[in-house]
Amino acid sequence: MASAPTSKYNSHSLENESIKRGTFFILIDKEVIYICPFNGPIKGRVYITNYRLYLRSLETDSALILDVPLGVISRIEKMGGATSRGENSYGLDITCKDMRNLRFALKQEGHSRRDMFEILTRYAFPLAHSLPIFAFLNEEKFNVDGWTVYNPVEEYRRQGLPNHHWRITFINKCYELCDTYPALLVVPYRASDDDLRRVATFRSRNRIPVLSWIHPENKTVIVRCSQPLVGMSGKRNKDDEKYLDVIRETNRQISKLTIYDARPNVNAVANKATGGGYESDDAYHNAELFFLDIHNIHVMRESLKKVKDIVYPNVEESHWLSSLESTHWLEHIKLVLTGAIQVADRVSSGKSSVLVHCSDGWDRTAQLTSLAMLMLDSFYRSIEGFEILVQKEWISFGHKFASRIGHGDKNHADADRSPIFLQFIDCVWQMSKQFPTAFEFNERFLITILDHLYSCRFGTFLYNCESAREKQKVTERTVSLWSLINSNKDKFKNPFYTKEINRVLYPVASMRHLELWVNYYIRWNPRIKQQQPNPVEQRYVELLALRDEYIQRLEELQLASSAKLPDPSTSPAGPSQMMPHVRTHF
């Protein structure tokens, strides 16, 4: 886990790094003082490669104190000037995307911070210096190729598609219909490609309603899209109305199509002013519209900022609970989960097809469809299934990772940045807490995904959409995060996982049951003793191993006793009694 650099890496990982192809040292052995917010100033030496920053302590047995991928850096500031007084007042202050800040104090003489500042700026924000993002230089090799994990045709086939109501279309093969959608789309059989083109004119950024998931039994579907371009004048589009009706008709069980607009009602109305809006009752007779009250990316960004304020560097002590509440972070989590539960319930119990959108259909929509699918389809709760879910609903459908995370970009205050994907992973974590046996992966898996969401070591989360990724040949030129994970799956497995088919998970999305993900948000604080591995998991793994040992032992004994004893008069009591335990293994 790259998340806990202290003590995780011993000193020779430095040497390893230099051997690893694709990385090279840029700054070696620079003496700085790391102002650790927990343990005070630590004298150390900084090493910077084109991928990470290391700090080796000069005080405590040259232990590695820091190991930070440069991709994690969101902002580098100079603190103090050549004339500032006071100890450790001159240096650099680095803000990271993963809930921490790093402070280095340097000697004031001779502009000693200049080279470090320039190198960090250059390699943490390569886009501004026309340098490639590190993922394109990374030459790591894994014995599994993560890029093969997701194949849309296979995934749709797994869902039983195409069928006689739904077809796969290649209309967007060259990203001409919609440049932020994937090449391959699933649409109603009865809608022609021309219909699709006409519908595209009425949906924001041409993101037409397409199928995300189909229920294996009742054949209801989750369909995703962007908002309709209704505008102030309340424009209508016959093709769009007809298209939604066609979607509704693929499911004969209920006479209405359910539309979930993820936004709060007022926001949806306000969007009319900029040409957007929502499906009105008069225009769409056979649809019911519900608003899910999930706030926009800006609200989420500010909320997470407040979380950071109360957990880093110091954890709010005296008013912890009310401060936590005032960040509204858990409330947003609750709303997202509640929305997804409604979608899942509508599809599974309500037997109604569901259309989900927000404004552009790439943030809240992705959260809702992917979480609902996670609740409905146990396949997505396996490690590979989850990778496919992320690859499909987030990456291929154009969640704007580049804009939301700002990979290699220096504009830390960019209003496009927002922790939407983090919020999704948090929701998944909340679910895994409530259903500890339902997921094949563990917490470490989720944290690893989040770490590499920022690290730029892998190509997985680069760029905003599939067309851009294709243009940059990302799959050819970079390594996939899933290569790392799938080549070492055991590390990411939840020992309690019990595979269950067709069980719908409905998490309880009430404040009483949601908690702050301490192991992620407060992980830099040494006061949280992360019990690694978790004692419950550990005990279970021990018991499993013990059982295997016993069973093996028993097997050996049985073989020994049966081989030894051809005499039938004495044997039946023994082995036959034991057989049930063992026979099963053959």
Add this chain to the structure above:
Amino acid sequence: MEHIRTTKVEQVKLLDRFSTSNKSLTGTLYLTATHLLFIDSHQKETWILHHHIALVEKLALTTSGCPLVIQCKNFRIVHFIVPRERDCHDIYNSLLQLSKQAKYEDLYAFSYNPKQNDSERLQGWQLIDLAEEYKRMGVPNSNWQLSDANREYKICETYPRELYVPRIASKPIIVGSSKFRSKGRFPVLSYYHQNKEAAICRCSQPLSGFSARCLEDEHLLQAISKANPVNRYMYVMDTRPKLNAMANRAAGKGYENEDNYSNIRFQFVGIENIHVMRSSLQKLLEVNGNKGLSVSDFYSGLESSGWLRHIKAVMDAAIFLAKAIMVENASVLVHCSDGWDRTSQVCSLGSLLLDSYYRTIKGFMVLIEKDWISFGHKFSERCGHLDGDPKEVSPVFTQFLECVWHLTEQFPQAFEFNEAFLLQIHEHIHSCQFGNFLGNCQKEREELKLKEKTYSLWPFLLDDQKKYLNPLYSSKSPKFAVLEPNTVSFNFKFWRNMYHQFDRTLHPRQSMFNIIMNMNEQNEQLENDIKDLESKIKQRKSKQTDGILTKELLHSVHPESPTLKTSLCFKEQTLLPVNHALRTIEGSNPADNRYSEYAEEYSKSEPGVVSLEYGVARMTC
């Protein structure tokens, strides 16, 4: 029973306050001498012990009937709708009477009969032997001795007969000191730390007023500090907030003046009094659902109730105490006002941190017997067993249990018992089903002849031990010798399984522990099978060695290769997908089908913890 007018009402609705769909169950309500029983149309029974009822409310008549809301001391809230107002009124009146008894003799424990004979009953009472416990701690010894001063409850009515005091403290000193302490509760030994030779002592506040002194009391404290050969300094912990202690001075009580006592370090630790705790719990229950669950300000409500802050205060005090002994090797004297509430909390929790014995099932019983029951925590008043002064009711013991629960959360491997054990004990401090918690002190209990007329709870819990075992317990790990809890803010959480124990929506951890428990049992079974087989093989071996088969046996030792081979490929199989291996075993052996049991656990939607109540009910039938 003279209080019961209606014993059976049909067509009563029971509302589930945790259910989101506002569903209700229809069934029949029965009123028995001890319980209120509701049987729904699925024949599911809900038993409510009259003694558990904290509050009965009859709400305004609605179109569907007359609502009757019952709040229980185990935090259950039931909402019935009785079709006819007259029935509702009858039940309401009966419950008012039945839930508040005037005499001890009318409590359930005096009629409860688990079908045991007198010797079994007596054995049950002898299960926990405090003399034995003091011996375990290492007293009496050269510094501490058993005092007979209170043998007849002459010095202090609320203390036990047997008290341990410093050997050099003579009887006149003890008597003198007791006159200078509120309610005569003079400093005595609560826990002796054998390795450190340091002691935890407890008492009540001194009657010092603004300037009064008592030489005997000063001598007694000196004797305590002298009984510690390593550190002559001792701490005196006043567990009250300083302001409260100062206010007590005006009433002729107060706290020790450091100038008058040699070698003491005086320290306030600021735990609030029983009235603050009572209203804090009230607020906690309000934000958490007494008035509906859809509160959006759950966290700030939780905070403003102050409950978790109080829990933290108790915990911090215990940590201070444990540190004084472990780090400084100092003896500590703990008191509050009367020395039976906060003092019991801090002494018992401190001992629990220091001594892993108290983290076992039996040890925890001993701890409660010692620091709570024998030293006169006023259970009957604090739990409101009888119709008495509501201002004496306070969740002091509940707080202690909650502190222990927080410790089990932080140190999941350090405790032999699980959460269900704590919940069950909490259930019974209010149930009045057993004699242990009746009365307010030992003297009163003897007068009530509890040991002859009622049963002790502990043997029943021990019989059911399996239900209360923590599968993660690692008794031998030196890591958990002394617990050093971390009291950072986010470690204090709302104890859902206590205050919302009747919320059936979710109990995930329990299911994980069940899995581990089952796995444990499976392994034990396997272990037994192996032993069985081994002994059988051995037997045969010895038979055969004298027989002709000797040659063949030698031969059979060799062909180990097939055995090895199969086990190897088996190993591979299990190493890859652990769960597949699991399934194959279970699939063919329904007897230990973990998966189906687990699925059942879920579909039942009635978690193990909830069945506690049925446990009570079943015992009574």
